Amino acid sequence: MRREREVIFTRADIGQILSFIGAFGILLAVIALLWEGQMNVFAWLGVGLGIIGLGGWLLIAPRDFIDFFTGGRIRQSTIAVFSTVLFIGIVVLIYIYVERAVITVDMTMRGSYTLSATTLRVLRDLNRDIRITAFYSPSNIGLRELDDQFFRQYEIESGGKITRAYIDPIAQPGIAALFNAEDGDVFISYLLEDGTVDFNSVVYVPMGERQERDMTNAINRLLTQGNYTVLYDIGFGGRSPNDVSSNGMSLSGQLLRFEGYNIELVDLQNDIIANNIAIPDNVNVIIMARPLRRLSSEAIALLDDYLKRGGGLLLLADVAGGEERVLTEDDPFNQYLWNNWGLALLDAVAVDYAVSGDTPLDVISYQIFDSPISSDIDPATDINSRTQFRIARPIAVDDEPPVNNGRVIATSPQSYAETNIAQVLLNNAYQYDENEDFQGQMTIVAWAADGEDGGRIVLIGDSDFATDGQIATPAGNGILLVNAVKWLTGYQDTVSFGFTATSSGLPTLFVDVNTQLNQIALLTLFIMPGALIGIGGAIYFRRSRR
Amino acid sequence: MWTIFRREMAHYFTTPVTYLIAAAFYGLMGLYFNNDLTMSITTRAANPASVPLFLSFVMVFFAPLLTMRLIAEENREGTVELLLTAPVSDMAIVVGKFFSAWALYSLLLIGTLVYPIILNSLGIFPDLGIAASAYIGIWLYGGAMLAVGVVFSAITDSQVMAAFLSMSFLLLMWLGDLAGNIVASFELAELLRKLSLQGHYSTSFAVGLFRAEDAVYFAGIIMIALFITIRLLELRRAR
Numbered sequence: 001m002r003r004e005r006e007v008i009f010t011r012a013d014i015g016q017i018l019s020f021i022g023a024f025g026i027l028l029a030v031i032a033l034l035w036e037g038q039m040n041v042f043a044w045l046g047v048g049l050g051i052i053g054l055g056g057w058l059l060i061a062p063r064d065f066i067d068f069f070t071g072g073r074i075r076q077s078t079i080a081v082f083s084t085v086l087f088i089g090i091v092v093l094i095y096i097y098v099e100r101a102v103i104t105v106d107m108t109m110r111g112s113y114t115l116s117a118t119t120l121r122v123l124r125d126l127n128r129d130i131r132i133t134a135f136y137s138p139s140n141i142g143l144r145e146l147d148d149q150f151f152r153q154y155e156i157e158s159g160g161k162i163t164r165a166y167i168d169p170i171a172q173p174g175i176a177a178l179f180n181a182e183d184g185d186v187f188i189s190y191l192l193e194d195g196t197v198d199f200n201s202v203v204y205v206p207m208g209e210r211q212e213r214d215m216t217n218a219i220n221r222l223l224t225q226g227n228y229t230v231l232y233d234i235g236f237g238g239r240s241p242n243d244v245s246s247n248g249m250s251l252s253g254q255l256l257r258f259e260g261y262n263i264e265l266v267d268l269q270n271d272i273i274a275n276n277i278a279i280p281d282n283v284n285v286i287i288m289a290r291p292l293r294r295l296s297s298e299a300i301a302l303l304d305d306y307l308k309r310g311g312g313l314l315l316l317a318d319v320a321g322g323e324e325r326v327l328t329e330d331d332p333f334n335q336y337l338w339n340n341w342g343l344a345l346l347d348a349v350a351v352d353y354a355v356s357g358d359t360p361l362d363v364i365s366y367q368i369f370d371s372p373i374s375s376d377i378d379p380a381t382d383i384n385s386r387t388q389f390r391i392a393r394p395i396a397v398d399d400e401p402p403v404n405n406g407r408v409i410a411t412s413p414q415s416y417a418e419t420n421i422a423q424v425l426l427n428n429a430y431q432y433d434e435n436e437d438f439q440g441q442m443t444i445v446a447w448a449a450d451g452e453d454g455g456r457i458v459l460i461g462d463s464d465f466a467t468d469g470q471i472a473t474p475a476g477n478g479i480l481l482v483n484a485v486k487w488l489t490g491y492q493d494t495v496s497f498g499f500t501a502t503s504s505g506l507p508t509l510f511v512d513v514n515t516q517l518n519q520i521a522l523l524t525l526f527i528m529p530g531a532l533i534g535i536g537g538a539i540y541f542r543r544s545r546r
Numbered sequence: 547m548w549t550i551f552r553r554e555m556a557h558y559f560t561t562p563v564t565y566l567i568a569a570a571f572y573g574l575m576g577l578y579f580n581n582d583l584t585m586s587i588t589t590r591a592a593n594p595a596s597v598p599l600f601l602s603f604v605m606v607f608f609a610p611l612l613t614m615r616l617i618a619e620e621n622r623e624g625t626v627e628l629l630l631t632a633p634v635s636d637m638a639i640v641v642g643k644f645f646s647a648w649a650l651y652s653l654l655l656i657g658t659l660v661y662p663i664i665l666n667s668l669g670i671f672p673d674l675g676i677a678a679s680a681y682i683g684i685w686l687y688g689g690a691m692l693a694v695g696v697v698f699s700a701i702t703d704s705q706v707m708a709a710f711l712s713m714s715f716l717l718l719m720w721l722g723d724l725a726g727n728i729v730a731s732f733e734l735a736e737l738l739r740k741l742s743l744q745g746h747y748s749t750s751f752a753v754g755l756f757r758a759e760d761a762v763y764f765a766g767i768i769m770i771a772l773f774i775t776i777r778l779l780e781l782r783r784a785r
Contacts, residue, residue, distance in 0.1 A: 108679075142723065525577060
C-alpha cells in the first residue's frame, strides 16, 4: 500500500498566503475606488479581503508580520515585490482618503479661489434650483479640473441650490446639440420640478480668466432675464440698434440682450409726446445715442418726469450733430442737465497728446475713478479693458451739485479742450490756443444720481465708442456700455463686484526698457551661470594639479 | 543617514560636473525668464508661476542628472558592498542619498527666486501668493522626480542607463497629463491624469491653490520610490 506524502503547512506559510490575500484585497479596493470614484461592491469586497488577509496574517504569524514592516528579515524577492505592492496600496488609500476630504488652501493674494462677498450675497438670495452644465471632452480634462474647483464652491455656498453636471460632448453629442454646446462650453439654467434643465432659461457662461466674475455675472443674467427693459430712442437719437453698419448700434443691442435685458425701440417725439403719454414704468433705461436735434421743452419735461420716477438715462453725445448743434451751452437740455444734475457737455473736443490711440483725438481712459460703472475697466492689469473715444466732448461736473454726481473716466493731465470744433470736423486739425482753449484733465464719462430711489444719468461725451465698428475694440468700450446700463437699472447696486481701485494710466513699467532688460539678461543669462562655470573650472584645475 | 548625507553633499560640491549642471540649469531658466519678461511687457501680464511651470518640464531631464550617480556609481565601482557592510541601515543609505540630491535641488531652486525678486522690483508682480504656491509645489514635484531617479540608479551599474531609464519614466509620468488627447474614455483619462505629475501641479500649485491631495501624491511618490530602492538594496544584500 502506497503511503501518501505528508504535506506540512507551517504558520509562516499560512501567514504568507493570508498576506497575499490581504494585498490582493487592498489592490482590488483601490482599483475599484479609482475606477468608480466611490465605494462600490468590489471596493467593499476588497476591503473585506484586505482586513481578513492582513488580520489573519497578524494572528497566525505575528513575528513575520512585524518583521515585514520593520524590514529586517526580508530575504526573498517575492516578499519584496509583495511588500512594495502592499506599501503602494497603503499610500494610494491615504491619497484617496485625503482627496475625499477636499482640503484646499487658496494661496492667491486676490483670493481667486474664494468666493467674494458679492457672490455669496447673490447665492444666498437664490430661490430656485440652478444647474451648471459644462461640456468637456477627455482632451479638456485639465480645464474641467480647474473649473470644477470653482463650481464646487458655488454648489457648497449655495447650500445645494446650484448643482453641477459634466457632459462629454463627444460621447453624448445629442445633449451637446440641445445646448448648442462645444467642447469647453459652460451653461447655467433653472431646473424644472422634475429636476431636468429648463431650456427656456439657458444662459451661456463665457469663461475667461476671471472665473468668479464670469460665473456670478451669468447667474445675475439668469436672475435678471427679462426683468429689465432698455429703450433706444430713435426719435432724437441718431443711432439705432437696428442699424448693422459700422456706425450702427446693433452689437450694443445684442450685447445687452445677451446680458438678459429686453431691448425695445421708441421714438420719444412721435410715439410718446405726440400721444401725450408718459414713459411706461417698466422702462428701466433710455439710451439716447448721438442726438441730432435739440430736445423740445415737452421732451425735456417728459424725461424729467421719467427720471423723477426713478428712471435711468444713458446719453451719448457727439460733437457733430445734425442740422443744428445740439447740447451746446445754450441748448435747454444741456442747461437742464447742469441745473438739475450738475453735469453739462462742453462745446469742445478733447485732445490728449500723452495717452491716446492713432491720433490725439482718440482719447483713451487714463484716469479711472472709483465707480461701479468703471468696474473691470483696469488697463493697468488688462490693456484691452481700456476705453477709447473718437472726437469726444469733455463734460463739466459741478463740484457742488444739486444731486450726487461724479466722474468715471478722464483723459490725462496733458490734454486740452479744443474749442475750434469746425476746424476739427472739417480739416481734422487742432492746435492749442491759450486764449481760446483750456488745458488739463478732461472728464469724458460722468454720472449723477438723485438719492437712493430717484433717477440716474450717465453722460458720455462720445457715441462712436458704442457703434458696431468700435464697441469691441478695445473691449473696454463694451464693458463701459454694459456697466452703465447695469448701474442705471439699479440692479448692480446689489451684485456689483465692488469698485475698481483708482488707477492712473497704462502700466509704465520701465524708465528705459532696453537698458533694464539688458541688465536683467546680463545677470540671469551670463553672471549667474558664468559664476558657476567659474567655480566648477577652479575646482577642476585644483584637482588636476594634485 | 546624516553621515551619508554629508558625504554625498561633499561629493556634489567638490565635483566640477555639479557646477556645470547648475550653470546649464540657470542658463536655461534665465533664457526662459527673459523671454517671459519681454512677453509680459508687450502682450500679457507676468505670470509668477511661469518659471516653476517651465521647471516642471525641465526637471524631467535634470532630475536624472542629479541622481544617476548616487547608487549606480557605487554599483559600478563595487563600493556598494562596502557600504552595505558598514554599520548603517539600508534605509539610512537610501534616504541619506536622496536627501542630498533634494538638498542640492533645493539650493538650485532658491537660486531661481531671483526671478520673482526681479519682477517684484519692477513692480509688475501680480500675485506673490501664486509664486509661493508654485514654488512649494515645484519643490515637492522635484523631490518626487529625484526619488524616481534614485530607484533607477539602484537598478543598474551604468549611470548613463540610469539617467536614460529615469528620463523615459519621468517623461511618461509627465505626459500622463495629456492622456485625454489619445484616450476616448473620460474615466480612463481622469485616472491617467491622477497618476501623472503634471495633473497634481498645473491646475493646483501653479495657479495658487494648495490641495492636500497633491502634497500627499508627491510625498507618496517619494515614499514609494524610496521604499522600492530600499527593497532593491536589501535584495542585493541578500545575494
